[in-house]
Amino acid sequence: MNNRILLGLDNGNKCIKTSEGYISEAGFIKSNNEPISTSNLLIYEGKFYSIGSSRLSVQMDKTVNQDAFILSLPAIADVINKVGVEGDVDVILGVGLPIVNYGTLKKKFREYFLRRDIKFNFNKKDYAINIVDCRTYPQGYSALITVFNSYRNLLCNVIDIGGYTIDFFKVENGIIDVSSCYSLPNGIITLIANIQQELLKTNIRLTETQIQEIITGKEPVLFEADIKEVIKVMSEEYVENLLAKIQEYGFEFRNPTIFTGGGSMTLKTYIEESSKIKYVDFLDQFANAKGYKILLEQELRR
Incomplete structure (x- = not known):
């Protein structure tokens, strides 16, 4: 056998x-x-x-x-x-x-x-x-399963920021509200691509990995402060626009919001600093698996 x-x-x-x-x-x-x-x-x-x-x-x-x-x-x-x-x-x-x-x-x-x-x-x-x-x-729901007992009796939002898609939905008492399931085609890859295009205007070429490291606060190499500022501003705008869009779909951020997916971990600081979110929890990039x-x-x- x-x-x-x-x-x-x-x-x-x-x-x-x-x-x-x-x-x-x-x-x-x-x-x-x-x-x-x-x-x-x-x-x-x-x-x-x-x-x-x-x-x-x-x-x-x-x-x-x-x-x-x-x-x-x-x-x-x-x-x-x-x-x-x-x-x-x-x-x-x-x-x-x-x-x-x-x-x-x-x-x-x-x-x-x-x-x-x-x-x-x-x-x-x-x-x-x-x-x-x-x-x-x-x-998304699979990621929530890893912390299911903490949220089984609550109404919560789940937002999965992946490479290409952002999937979000509501879960109440452990059950997905199927009428609240949405997907947007602008995951973290699109943010990184937009940053690359903006930097190319000044003849600066950074890799996806370099940009991702700067977003998360790491220092891959000694870049000028204005390059980091461009990345910071664009990341902030991305998060604020995303949260505003999700609110338009009827999501209430006074309820607990669980973020999962690699994109969520990359943008964790910007999400935590947003005034739109009241209670937030982050599941690591392995949570879905x-x-x-x-x-x-x-x-x-x-």
Whole structure:
């Protein structure tokens, strides 16, 4: 009998994350020949993939190509190593979709991952796996599951700021208000792109990582104060405009508001400083993936 592993996998547009703490940029460079650097190198079906070296373009329906599957393999390798199992491994995945797409893509996304006899090499180690089952769960709500007992008797807002989308909805007494589920196509990637365009006007070229580090208060390099000020002002405007837009959908920020997603963590300081928010809680960027695994374990026990 093969070893069995359960894994929560968050296929974000910006990063791939797992319930076990793995994180990687959602991208790769594909080559027919072995590249000079073998760090984070995946070999699958005779092709070489340098994982995390270049973010791929946003794909709302991830079943249209093999990119999401390719990016899942290093994440699965990571958990196999952490658990320490050898030989063939049966993998059961918990994955997620934005709430607004959940009903239409749930079945398709589940079937996308179901495969057997998958053989690959990652970081010079061979793996043989079967993805024997996959269950799909709603993003945002899955993150809330990780702190469910704290909010089970309250009316609260959940805002998931991801790479490309911002999903938000209300939960009352632990149940999603399905009439309050919305999604906006202007996640953290759009803010970063707008900052890059603004800086290009003065012939300044910063990477996504550099901008993200400045937003979070880190100092990647010694940039002039005016560059940091541009990023600060644009980040403040982004947060204020986002909160105002969410209020237009009938959300009351006197109720507890739970922020999740990598974008929320990046913008945490600006969200906390906003006068619009009264009570705020932040779940880390792994919360969705952890929630997928919790829901997966509960479902398999039934």
